[in-house]
Amino acid sequence: MNQVMALPIPTGHGSLEQYIQTVNNIPLLSAEEEFDLAQRLFLRDDLEAAKKLILSHLRVVVSIARGYDGYGLNQADLIQEGNIGLMKAVKRFDPTRGVRLFSFAVHWIRAEIHEFILRNWRLVRVATTKPQRKLFFNLRSMKKNLNALSLEEAQSIAKDLDVKLDDVFEMEQRMRGSDIALTAQDDSDDEAFAPIDWLSDNESEPTYQLEKKASIALQTEGLAYALSNLDERSRDIVESRWLADDGMTLHELADKYGVSAERIRQIENKAIQKMRAFLPAQ
Numbered sequence: 527m528n529q530v531m532a533l534p535i536p537t538g539h540g541s542l543e544q545y546i547q548t549v550n551n552i553p554l555l556s557a558e559e560e561f562d563l564a565q566r567l568f569l570r571d572d573l574e575a576a577k578k579l580i581l582s583h584l585r586v587v588v589s590i591a592r593g594y595d596g597y598g599l600n601q602a603d604l605i606q607e608g609n610i611g612l613m614k615a616v617k618r619f620d621p622t623r624g625v626r627l628f629s630f631a632v633h634w635i636r637a638e639i640h641e642f643i644l645r646n647w648r649l650v651r652v653a654t655t656k657p658q659r660k661l662f663f664n665l666r667s668m669k670k671n672l673n674a675l676s677l678e679e680a681q682s683i684a685k686d687l688d689v690k691l692d693d694v695f696e697m698e699q700r701m702r703g704s705d706i707a708l709t710a711q712d713d714s715d716d717e718a719f720a721p722i723d724w725l726s727d728n729e730s731e732p733t734y735q736l737e738k739k740a741s742i743a744l745q746t747e748g749l750a751y752a753l754s755n756l757d758e759r760s761r762d763i764v765e766s767r768w769l770a771d772d773g774m775t776l777h778e779l780a781d782k783y784g785v786s787a788e789r790i791r792q793i794e795n796k797a798i799q800k801m802r803a804f805l806p807a808q
Contacts, residue, residue: 542602545777549584557626564621579616579627580609586628587612590635599646602775604639606787611638613788657689661697674698752801759783760797767794 555563555578563579566572587608594604615631640663661683668683669675675683675698684691753761766774776787783790 542605545602545605546588549581549588552581552584555579555582560627561621564619564627567616568619568621576616579619580612583612583616583627583631584609586631587635590632591639594639594643599643600775602777604642606776607638607642608635610788610791611635614638657687657693658697660687660689661693665694665697669698752803756797756800760793760800763790763794764797764801 560579560582563572563575566575567579587605591601591604591608595601611634612631615634616627618634619627619630640659644659664687665683668686669679675695680691680694680698683689684694687694753764756764763779766779767776774782776790779790780787
């Protein structure tokens with residue numbers, strides 16, 4: 527199915543809005559058309575049939591990806607990850623089971639998006655257990671409002687998701703990320719104290735400053751050395767994705783190099799693994 531991964535799927539070169547408009551204009555398949563195409567792929571490995579199945583369901587990916595707007599990640603990247611899930615679903619789809627491709631593909635699309643979020647969103651790097659993942663992806667939608675959970679609400683969520691009550695409260699606290707003001711709110715009050723007044727300032731200590739300077743230099747030099755050990759294309763992909771002020775998406779880099787976005791992701795992952803060997807231990 528590697529050839530299917532490289533299909534010329536429309537990318538909406540002008541903008542994400544254009545891409546969405548493009549995929550929404552692709553005609554839907556009737557049940558009979560879908561079954562016929564799926565049979566051709568399943569029985570004869572017909573790649574043209576696979577292409578039509580994928581293209582007709584790209585709008586499904588967009589719809590699902592929009593449900594993950596609140597995680598602070600690039601919408602185009604979420605859609606691309608969902609597209610990869612769709613391709614995997616098409617590859618595994620068995621039309622003789624009597625279900626539509628849409629119903630079968632939803633799981634694969636969401637699974638790829640979930641994995642992408644878990645790899646890239648800072649708050650969920652600790653969400654490694656199955657109950658934590660359940661809570662992370664469901665807690666936001668199950669809450670009735672933006673207020674803190676009441677005991678009754680938390681108990682209901684814990685029961686519905688089959689997780690511990692303490693896990694519900696812990697994940698809510700991580701996701702709320704409420705901030706506490708370190709400085710006094712009223713500058714006119716000379717007697718006012720704030721949390722910052724009780725903190726010692728170790729950063730001005732000379733030894734700390736020297737260590738910090740040496741650490742920054744080591745990391746900067748280490749990063750430059752790690753990048754220098756990559757081939758030109760891999761280095762450009764890593765720099766364009768993670769080191770540029772306005773990082774490029776997988777789609778944009780795929781267009782630049784004339785390959786699939788999945789191929790760009792494979793190159794990126796391999797490059798990062800190689801770089802780790804050259805970076806100083808933290």
